[in-house]
Amino acid sequence: MENLTKLGLNPAWLLAQLVNFVLLFLILRAVAFKPILNMLDTRKKKIQESLEYADKVKRDAENQQKEFERKLEETRKQNQAAVAAASGVAEKEREAILAQARADARKLVEQAKEQIEYERKQMQAQVRDEVVRLSLAAAQKVLSQQLDEKAHRQLVNDFLAQADQLGSRN
Amino acid sequence: MSSRNKVWFVALVFIGIAIAQKQIFPFEAPAVSASVAVKPETLFKIGGFEISNTLLTSWLAMIVLVLVATLATRKLKLVPSGLQNAFEMIIEALLNLAESVAGARGRKFFPVAATIFLFVLTSNLLGLIPGFGPIGLYALEEGHQPPKGIVTFDIPQIFFAEEAEKGATPLLAPFFRSPSTDINFPLALALISVTLTQIFGVQALGFFGYVGKFINVGKMGKFFGGLLRGKAKVGDFLYGLLDIFVGLIELVSEIGKILSFTFRLFGNVFAGEVVLLIMSFLFLALPLIFYPLELFVGVIQGFVFCVLTLAFMAIATTPHAGEEQH
Amino acid sequence: MPVESARLFGAALAIGLAAIGPGIGIGLVANGALQAMGRNPEFSGQLQTTMFIGIVFTEALGIFGLVISFLIGFKIFG
Numbered sequence: 001m002e003n004l005t006k007l008g009l010n011p012a013w014l015l016a017q018l019v020n021f022v023l024l025f026l027i028l029r030a031v032a033f034k035p036i037l038n039m040l041d042t043r044k045k046k047i048q049e050s051l052e053y054a055d056k057v058k059r060d061a062e063n064q065q066k067e068f069e070r071k072l073e074e075t076r077k078q079n080q081a082a083v084a085a086a087s088g089v090a091e092k093e094r095e096a097i098l099a100q101a102r103a104d105a106r107k108l109v110e111q112a113k114e115q116i117e118y119e120r121k122q123m124q125a126q127v128r129d130e131v132v133r134l135s136l137a138a139a140q141k142v143l144s145q146q147l148d149e150k151a152h153r154q155l156v157n158d159f160l161a162q163a164d165q166l167g168s169r170n
Numbered sequence: 171m172s173s174r175n176k177v178w179f180v181a182l183v184f185i186g187i188a189i190a191q192k193q194i195f196p197f198e199a200p201a202v203s204a205s206v207a208v209k210p211e212t213l214f215k216i217g218g219f220e221i222s223n224t225l226l227t228s229w230l231a232m233i234v235l236v237l238v239a240t241l242a243t244r245k246l247k248l249v250p251s252g253l254q255n256a257f258e259m260i261i262e263a264l265l266n267l268a269e270s271v272a273g274a275r276g277r278k279f280f281p282v283a284a285t286i287f288l289f290v291l292t293s294n295l296l297g298l299i300p301g302f303g304p305i306g307l308y309a310l311e312e313g314h315q316p317p318k319g320i321v322t323f324d325i326p327q328i329f330f331a332e333e334a335e336k337g338a339t340p341l342l343a344p345f346f347r348s349p350s351t352d353i354n355f356p357l358a359l360a361l362i363s364v365t366l367t368q369i370f371g372v373q374a375l376g377f378f379g380y381v382g383k384f385i386n387v388g389k390m391g392k393f394f395g396g397l398l399r400g401k402a403k404v405g406d407f408l409y410g411l412l413d414i415f416v417g418l419i420e421l422v423s424e425i426g427k428i429l430s431f432t433f434r435l436f437g438n439v440f441a442g443e444v445v446l447l448i449m450s451f452l453f454l455a456l457p458l459i460f461y462p463l464e465l466f467v468g469v470i471q472g473f474v475f476c477v478l479t480l481a482f483m484a485i486a487t488t489p490h491a492g493e494e495q496h
Numbered sequence: 497m498p499v500e501s502a503r504l505f506g507a508a509l510a511i512g513l514a515a516i517g518p519g520i521g522i523g524l525v526a527n528g529a530l531q532a533m534g535r536n537p538e539f540s541g542q543l544q545t546t547m548f549i550g551i552v553f554t555e556a557l558g559i560f561g562l563v564i565s566f567l568i569g570f571k572i573f574g
Binding site: 009012014017018020024029032033035036042043 | 208209210219220222224225228229232235236239240242243246248257258261262265277280281282284285286288289349352353354355357358359361362
Binding site: 208267270271436437440441470473474477478481 | 542545548549552555556559560562563566570
């Protein structure tokens with residue numbers, strides 16, 4: 001113990017240093033450690049909250065962006081649909097007009113054909129009448145005069161020529 | 171300028187300074203004894219209590235610390251700046267250190283470890299402030315002899331020439347001296363550190379759980395229990411002996427901790443001061459080379475004291491792993 | 497004064513011999529730590545702390561020698 005005293009060990013000073021440390025510990029804990037640790041915790045929480053908020057804002061922004069893009073896309077589609085619809089209507093109109101025109105044309109042709117048919121029928125009727133008349137006339141002639149071979153042939157030829165004439169006239 | 175040239179340049183500047191100093195303060199002046207004393211010098215007495223210069227310096231360190239801490243935390247802001255920022259950085263670094271060494275319990279050990287670090291750091295650095303050594307009271311006694319156990323050096327003395335002529339040997343007792351060079355300061359810190367380690371250990375493991383680390387008779391009891399029933403195993407006896415022995419070693423190592431804490435801090439800082447003093451007598455500008463080294467040592471010793479305290483506390487609060495192993 | 501000279505020899509030898517072991521030891525510690533840091537630099541912070549603790553434990557031996565040297569040199573024992 002005496003040797004330790006020579007080394008500078010002194011119970012009073014040791015006690016003083018112990019008291020010093022405890023005092024410093026208490027003061028520092030009250031003044032520095034507790035407030036700063038609290039502050040660090042608060043700051044940590046705040047930063048975390050801020051980060052979370054930033055995340056949320058970012059997510060919201062992304063959602064909004066998506067929503068906006070979706071709407072844009074929708075609008076574009078609607079426009080396209082409208083354009084398509086409009087062009088479809090025009091096409092239909094065109095088709096309709098064309099069809100109308102075609103139908104008109106067909107109608108005209110048919111009318112013309114009908115006319116022709118009618119006229120042909122009339123012609124045929126006329127021809128039949130004529131033939132009948134001619135045959136009657138020929139028969140009259142045959143009946144009215146005795147015919148030789150030559151005259152007969154002449155008669156037939158006449159008749160045929162008359163018929164040809166009728167046909168070509170038609 | 172290459173680095174080699176720089177070294178030569180610095181060396182020449184040192185030599186120049188030394189020569190200039192020698193010209194200004196010739197060594198023929200009457201000498202005062204600057205002592206390398208292990209024991210701190212008593213400056214004055216208050217009542218019966220002697221105030222030593224190391225005690226004074228530790229009070230100064232405390233005042234500085236409390237002042238800085240108060241200034242830094244006076245108006246705590248969420249967004250720190252200036253002093254608050256710097257102080258918070260230190261505290262946060264210490265907290266991270268505590269948590270990396272002791273894990274989740276780090277927060278509990280942190281205030282003690284941080285106080286130790288800050289106290290040791292501040293007092294070590296204060297002790298290195300130029301002028302702390304050579305400014306002090308002079309014990310001027312007629313026919314004063316340097317006390318035994320003190321190695322004295324002669325340093326140039328200009329202010330006390332009159333008294334010196336009368337045959338007195340003025341003895342320098344510096345006002346301020348690094349508290350770590352006084353064995354009481356490291357011993358006090360070591361005692362607190364080791365005592366708190368025991369308290370935390372008991373808190374974490376319960377009294378018997380903690381004491382069981384040192385007095386480990388479980389295996390021995392098993393052996394004697396077996397002996398009573400007539401089927402004792404020799405292995406139990408040997409393991410029991412080993413456990414008791416290990417427990418005793420751990421008990422001794424707790425006391426060893428106090429000694430190693432004390433003498434590590436005391437030895438390092440005291441040796442640093444002696445080196446600086448001796449160097450300044452060898453060659454006046456030489457201490458400049460050792461100064462940064464001593465600053466480094468001062469910081470490192472504080473850091474080490476703090477880390478070791480944390481580590482010992484972490485070990486003390488961890489349940490003994492040996493019981494499950496065999 | 498043979499006792500005095502023996503005392504000085506003792507003091508010098510105490511620190512001189514005590515410095516050998518820790519010198520080698522600190523070198524080994526730093527060597528290992530540096531190699532580890534070189535191999536995986538991402539753990540250098542952790543390694544540094546551990547290295548300092550290792551160095552300090554090693555250094556403590558030297559410091560004990562130094563203290564003994566002081567004790568002898570300053571006539572604290574005897």
